[in-house]
Every structure is written in structure tokens, then in C-alpha cells.
Amino acid sequence: MRADAKRNRDQLLAVAGTAVAEQGVEVSMRDIARTAGVGLATLLRHFPTREALLEALMHTSFGDLTAEAGELERAQAAGDALVSWVRDCVAWTTEYRGVTVLMAAAIEDPDSALHSSCVTLRAAGARLLARAQAAGAARDDIDGEDLFALIAMLAWAGDQPALAPRADRLLGLVESAVLVGAGGGRGTPDK
Known part of the structure; x- marks a missing residue:
């Protein structure tokens, strides 16, 4: 995995952990991507569901x-x-x-x-x-x-x-x- 892709994945997981803890499992995928500073397509490339x-x-x-x-x-x-x-x-x-x-x-x-x-x-x-x-x-x-x-x-x-x-x-x-x-x-x- 390229360094930037790994960095994006790690950032998405960090943001998702906080978001799920605060808002629950139904938190918006779009909000997770936005907070992580990536596009929704990047989130879906790493985590399709x-x-x-x-x-x-x-x-x-x-x-x-x-x-x-x-x-x-x-x-x-x-x-x-x-x-x-x-x-x-x-x-x-x-x-x-x-x-x-x-x-x-x-x-x-x-x-x-x-x-x-x-x-x-x-x-x-x-x-x-x-x-x-x-x-x-x-x-x-x-x-x-x-x-x-x-x-x-x-x-x-x-x-x-x-x-x-x-x-x-x-x-x-x-x-x-x-x-x-x-x-x-x-x-x-x-x-």
C-alpha cells in the first residue's frame, strides 16, 4: 500500500472510531470522509461498506x-x-x-x-x-x-x-x- 493510501486509511479509522463512539454505528459515511479530509470515493475505496x-x-x-x-x-x-x-x-x-x-x-x-x-x-x-x-x-x-x-x-x-x-x-x-x-x-x- 502506498504511503498516502495508508495515511488516508489510518486517518479514516481514527475519525471513524471517534465518530462511532460519539454518534453510533449509523454515523454518516460522508461525514467520516469529510472529517478525515478525504472524499467519499476514497473512503469507499478502502471500505466499500x-x-x-x-x-x-x-x-x-x-x-x-x-x-x-x-x-x-x-x-x-x-x-x-x-x-x-x-x-x-x-x-x-x-x-x-x-x-x-x-x-x-x-x-x-x-x-x-x-x-x-x-x-x-x-x-x-x-x-x-x-x-x-x-x-x-x-x-x-x-x-x-x-x-x-x-x-x-x-x-x-x-x-x-x-x-x-x-x-x-x-x-x-x-x-x-x-x-x-x-x-x-x-x-x-x-x-
Whole structure:
């Protein structure tokens, strides 16, 4: 990639990250291009669809969360590893307004630019869940799809202005519902 093309791509991603965090995933592609100081055609050459732009924007974060799951598997007790990873996933998904809706749709759509990353992320969570279940720290009647849905639900709640103040309490309630026994993590959520 030529130096000027790389510079344009990097600038587009930087601007898009800020715009999506502030305005949500439906932010105008034209506004992103304008703020980045390039034409819409340049943006579309790099990212032909909104999903392609979002996938590029979130690719590093998906990779980081997947790697974190592997590190937690090796470094923490099973229940604590699961709780830590879920909390980090929820925190990350609330950084980009509206991304949970796209992720939930993308995981069911193999043609989506986000599909592969979402499937990989769900598999990482499923491994942590299975480990917690094998250790007796998590209920055995949920699976990776349920966990992914719970993360999406919690992130959606945190994205809603009326529910955002309760987001941490809701996360604690979900943790208590998923984890079992003394190794079950954080105990009773704050009232």
C-alpha cells in the first residue's frame, strides 16, 4: 500500500472510531470522509461498506479480547476468568454505540464482514464458559451462544441512557445467575 493510501486509511479509522463512539454505528459515511479530509470515493475505496469499515475498526479489539480469553484461561481460576472476560467484553461493546445490534446480526450472517470476528469471539467465550462449567463454577445449562447473547444484552442495556446507571448492577445479577458455588465470583450484586 502506498504511503498516502495508508495515511488516508489510518486517518479514516481514527475519525471513524471517534465518530462511532460519539454518534453510533449509523454515523454518516460522508461525514467520516469529510472529517478525515478525504472524499467519499476514497473512503469507499478502502471500505466499500459500513460493515467493512466497522470490521476494520473493531478487528484489533476482537483480536485483543480473543487473546485475553486465552491468557485468562491460563492465569485465573475458571469462574474468575469467565467473569473478568465478560466484564471486559461488555465494557468494550459499550464503547461503540449500536455495535451490539450489528454483532448479533453478523453472527447469524456468514456473508457479513463482521461474521468471522464475531464467531471467533463467541468461541473464545465458549471455551472460558466450558472451563468454568468443568470446574463446577458455572451452570451447565448454558452454552457459548447464550453467553454471547447475554453479553450483547448487557452491552445494549449499557448503551441506553435510561438503563446505563444500572448496567453494573445488571452485570452483577447476570454473573450471579451464571456462576454457581463458592467459586462463583463476586457474590451477591449491590442493591
